[in-house]
Amino acid sequence: MYDLKALYEAESVEHAVALLMEHPEAQIIAGGSDVLVQMREGKRAGKELVSIYGIDAMRGVSFEENGAIRIGSLTSFSHITKDPIIQKYINVLGEAVDMVGGPQIRNIGTIGGNTCNGVTSADSASTLHAWDAIVEITGPEGVRRIPIHDFYIKAGKVDLRPGELQTAIIIPKEAYEGYFGHYIKYAMRNAMDIATTGCSVNVKLSEDKKIILDARIAYGVAGPVPMRAPSAEAKIRGKETSRAAIKEFAQAVLEDINPRDSWRAAKDFREHIATVLAERALCESIRLAGGEVHE
Template identity: 45%
Template sequence: MFDLKTIIKAKTIDQAVKLLIENPDAKLIAGGTDVLIKLKQGKDGYARLVDIHDLEALNYIRFDDEKNILIGSGVVFSQIIQSDIIRDTIPMLCEAAKSVGGPQIRNIATMGGNICNGVPSADSAPSLFALNALLVIQREKGVRQIPIADFYKGPGRVNLNQGDVLIGFKITRDNYQGYKGCYYKYAMRNAMDIATIGCAVSLKTKNHVLVDYRIAYGVAGPVPLRCHATEQAVLHQAVSNALVDKISETVENDVNPRTSWRASRDFRMNIIKELSKRVTKEVFKRAGEKL
């Protein structure tokens, strides 16, 4: 049984903000795939909910006038998979969406919920990190935008105050145009499993030289992360197998996986290094490069 005391349906984003402020113990619910589990488990702080499920203002995938990609926080993963805009510009996000749960989960779980849950295993997070995504947050005093790297404060903790509502994601044109990318999820089962390690790579080459490189992981630390030292170490070098090996050798200095009941630190480190090779090679292939 759910120990649910109140649930209030918000009809607009502004009303959701107001309801959260008026009910300081309340939390948002959209798809509910994470919140309802916590509620059933009796976790503190989930007995009072503000429902933003099916708010049309949060359900969109479109370009703005500057060809930036805008994604509403209420978009579900099946919409990401089916979107021509996403498939044509940032297919790595489609790959991430396809790895989430099963069809039933993908039809109801939202992008916003996946990020706001704050867990390092969120499948959409590594791709959004590699794309330098901006998070658009509405609050009582207006709208703010923050880089996704500034959103995670620790395991299960994100940069949202009471009254804040994540309303969308913005991926600027200069962060996807000319780039190729890929997301790969390693899990113990082939379907419907939490990531043991998730890896996203986005890169750009010119004249067979790596001019920009981004590699991001889930479950490689307490929060999703970019490997900035590795990225800097391999810039402006010729595409080669030796470069791929260097990435694998360097990346372990950027991550801090932990031992849990699902996998040991050493096992995760091996997967991190191997995925850096596999995913980078795949993206080089997509970029028309030969190794």
């Protein structure tokens, strides 16, 4: 069933790094929801695999000393959705990963695997971009942390060097404190379907809830990698929570995104959906932040 050359089981992060250095052609397997399917299709035939699934230190959600939220890369989608820290501070991430596949996939699939496969349609990826997430990578030269925007190099390729593995995703305190967000996934089916377009928006309102102090918007399937829309973010910053300002914000995303034609959807359709989702997601984020949209 699976054309596999060898499977090595890592007992710790350090052991995983050592195995990857000892077997430079080996590929990492975590939950296996992507890797095993690709092996059955023959895309990874005859490969060596390093399993990191047994490294419990890479699981769970916690706070770092500076208040940042740390999400271990082996944390499953189901655990993220149910985690009290996620629910209290960045609930939109739990909502986003709850849209991945079916229950079986969400129980076994990990947030690290979802981001490391490099695909633009990953439901967690656009949401993490909107949270200014930092990716922690551990390798033979130690630990490095890079913005998630820099982690994605091109479609299907991320910044993992020889011997390295992603060990955590960090949400800085300044990126989540005072922000409220909403994620919308547009797909042809309501369940178990890849996003045609995904849109995640976070907003921070003034004390009187009438001014948008800051907004962050990110997309999946609006380009070769998950991406932000900085033109729209700049346009809405400092504006009132008015319908007119929100519509300007939504139209401004077209200055940044670059969706493609595919069998799933045409470019112009994706652009239309992107503006509609931007408007809806921002309106809902304002509501969640305690504000109201007025004419």
